[in-house]
Amino acid sequence: MPIPHLENVMPIAIRPEIVMARGAGSYLWDTEGRRYLDLVQGWAVNCLGHAPPRVAAALAEQARTLLNPSPSFYNPRYLDLAAAVARHTGLDHVFFTSTGAEANEGAIKLARKWGSMARQGAYQIITFVNAFHGRTLATMSASGKPGWDRLFEPKVAGFKKVPANDLQALRAAIDDDTVAVMLEPIQGEVGVIPISIDNLRAIRALTEERGILFIADEVQTGVGRTGTFLCVDHAGVRPDIVTLAKGLGGGVPIGALVARREVSVFAPGDQGGTYNGNPLVCAAALAVLEEVTAPGFLERVRENGAFLAEGLAVLSRRLGLGEVRGAGLLLALDLDAPRAEKVVALARERGLLVNAPRPQTLRFMPALNVSREELREAIAILESVLQDPASR
Numbered sequence: 396m397p398i399p400h401l402e403n404v405m406p407i408a409i410r411p412e413i414v415m416a417r418g419a420g421s422y423l424w425d426t427e428g429r430r431y432l433d434l435v436q437g438w439a440v441n442c443l444g445h446a447p448p449r450v451a452a453a454l455a456e457q458a459r460t461l462l463n464p465s466p467s468f469y470n471p472r473y474l475d476l477a478a479a480v481a482r483h484t485g486l487d488h489v490f491f492t493s494t495g496a497e498a499n500e501g502a503i504k505l506a507r508k509w510g511s512m513a514r515q516g517a518y519q520i521i522t523f524v525n526a527f528h529g530r531t532l533a534t535m536s537a538s539g540k541p542g543w544d545r546l547f548e549p550k551v552a553g554f555k556k557v558p559a560n561d562l563q564a565l566r567a568a569i570d571d572d573t574v575a576v577m578l579e580p581i582q583g584e585v586g587v588i589p590i591s592i593d594n595l596r597a598i599r600a601l602t603e604e605r606g607i608l609f610i611a612d613e614v615q616t617g618v619g620r621t622g623t624f625l626c627v628d629h630a631g632v633r634p635d636i637v638t639l640a641k642g643l644g645g646g647v648p649i650g651a652l653v654a655r656r657e658v659s660v661f662a663p664g665d666q667g668g669t670y671n672g673n674p675l676v677c678a679a680a681l682a683v684l685e686e687v688t689a690p691g692f693l694e695r696v697r698e699n700g701a702f703l704a705e706g707l708a709v710l711s712r713r714l715g716l717g718e719v720r721g722a723g724l725l726l727a728l729d730l731d732a733p734r735a736e737k738v739v740a741l742a743r744e745r746g747l748l749v750n751a752p753r754p755q756t757l758r759f760m761p762a763l764n765v766s767r768e769e770l771r772e773a774i775a776i777l778e779s780v781l782q783d784p785a786s787r
Contacts, residue, residue: 418445442642495614495640496529510574587727622697622723
C-alpha cells in the first residue's frame with residue numbers, strides 16, 4: 396500500500412517503505428500489524444524501550460500541569476533534573492538543550508569563551524578523525540566523518556583533527572591556540588570504535604598538563620548505555636565538560652551541556668533556547684534517571700551487554716565473521732564482507748531491526764532493560780539471516 400503524504404516529506408534520508416505505528420518495550424509494530432524486535436531503539440534514544448510506562452506517566456502528569464512557562468522563569472522539573480544530572484556526572488552546572496548537536500554546539504561555544512578569558516584567546520579544539528558530533532555547521536566542522544569536509548562550505552574554522560587512540564599525534568597537535576580536546580569515548584558512527592581506557596586516562600592527564608579542557612561527547616554513550624552512567628566512568632576520569640542527549644529523555648527530545656563550575660563562564664544572553672529545559676521534557680528525563688540509577692539497573696546492563704557480546708562472538712566464530720567491539724549495550728559486529736545493508740534489510744523482513752553504520756559493520760543498541768529472552772531471539776534471527784545466501 397502506498398505511504399500517504401510521502402510527497403510532502405523532504406527526502407533527507409533513505410527509509411524502507413514501512414510506517415511504524417506503535418511500540419512497547421523492545422518491539423515495534425507497523426501499520427500493517429507486523430512486529431519487529433528493535434535493537435536500534437532510535438539510535439540509542441529509547442533507553443527504556445518504546446513507550447515506557449514510567450516516562451508516559453510522567454509526561455501525562457506534567458502535561459496536565461505545565462508545558463512551558465518560557466525560559467524566562469525557573470520551573471521545578473528543570474531544577475530537579477539539573478541537580479540529578481550534576482550529581483550523576485560529578486560536575487556542577489547544567490544547561491538543557493533539545494538535541495545532542497545543540498549540546499555539543501554549546502560545549503564548543505563555552506570552551507571558546509573560556510579560552511578567551513583564561514587562555515589568552517585560545518579557540519582551537521582538537522577532535523578525532525571519524526568523530527561524529529552533530530549536524531549543525533559547527534558540529535559538522537568538528538566531526539571527522541568522511542566526505543563532510545566538502546559539504547556546506549565554508550565550514551566553521553578552528554578544529555584540528557588527529558587519529559583516535561594516537562596520543563603522540565594528539566600531543567603534537569596542541570599549541571598556544573588550543574583550548575580543548577573533544578572526543579566521543581566510543582566513536583559510534585564509524586562502527587563502535589572505543590577510545591581505550593588507558594588513552595582516556597592519558598588524555599585527561601595531558602589536558603591537565605597543558606592547561607586545556609577535556610570535553611566528553613557522551614550523547615550516545617551516556618546515561619547508562621555502556622553499563623556506567625558515563626562511559627568515561629570506566630576509566631575513572633572526570634571531564635571539564637560533558638554533553639548528553641539521546642537516552643536522557645527516553646525518546647523525548649532533550650540534551651544537556653554540563654560543566655565544572657570553574658569553566659562555566661557563560662554570561663546571561665550567551666546561551667539560550669525557546670524550548671530548552673521545559674518541564675515536559677524534564678519530567679520525562681527525571682523518570683528516566685530514576686530508572687537508570689536504581690539499584691542493580693546498571694549492573695544488569697553490564698551483564699546483558701556481556702551476554703550479547705558473547706552471543707555475537709560465538710556467532711562470529713561459527714560463521715567466520717569479524718571482531719565484536721563496544722561496551723555495555725553499545726556493540727558492533729564486523730562482517731566477512733561489505734554486506735551490512737543486505738543483512739539489515741533481510742533481518743527487517745524477518746522481524747529484527749539492526750543498524751549498519753559502515754558497509755561491513757552491524758551496530759546493536761537495544762533498550763537498556765532488554766531481556767535475555769529478547770537477546771536470544773535477536774541472535775537466532777541474525778544467525779539465520781547471516782547464513783542466508785540472500786544476505787550476500
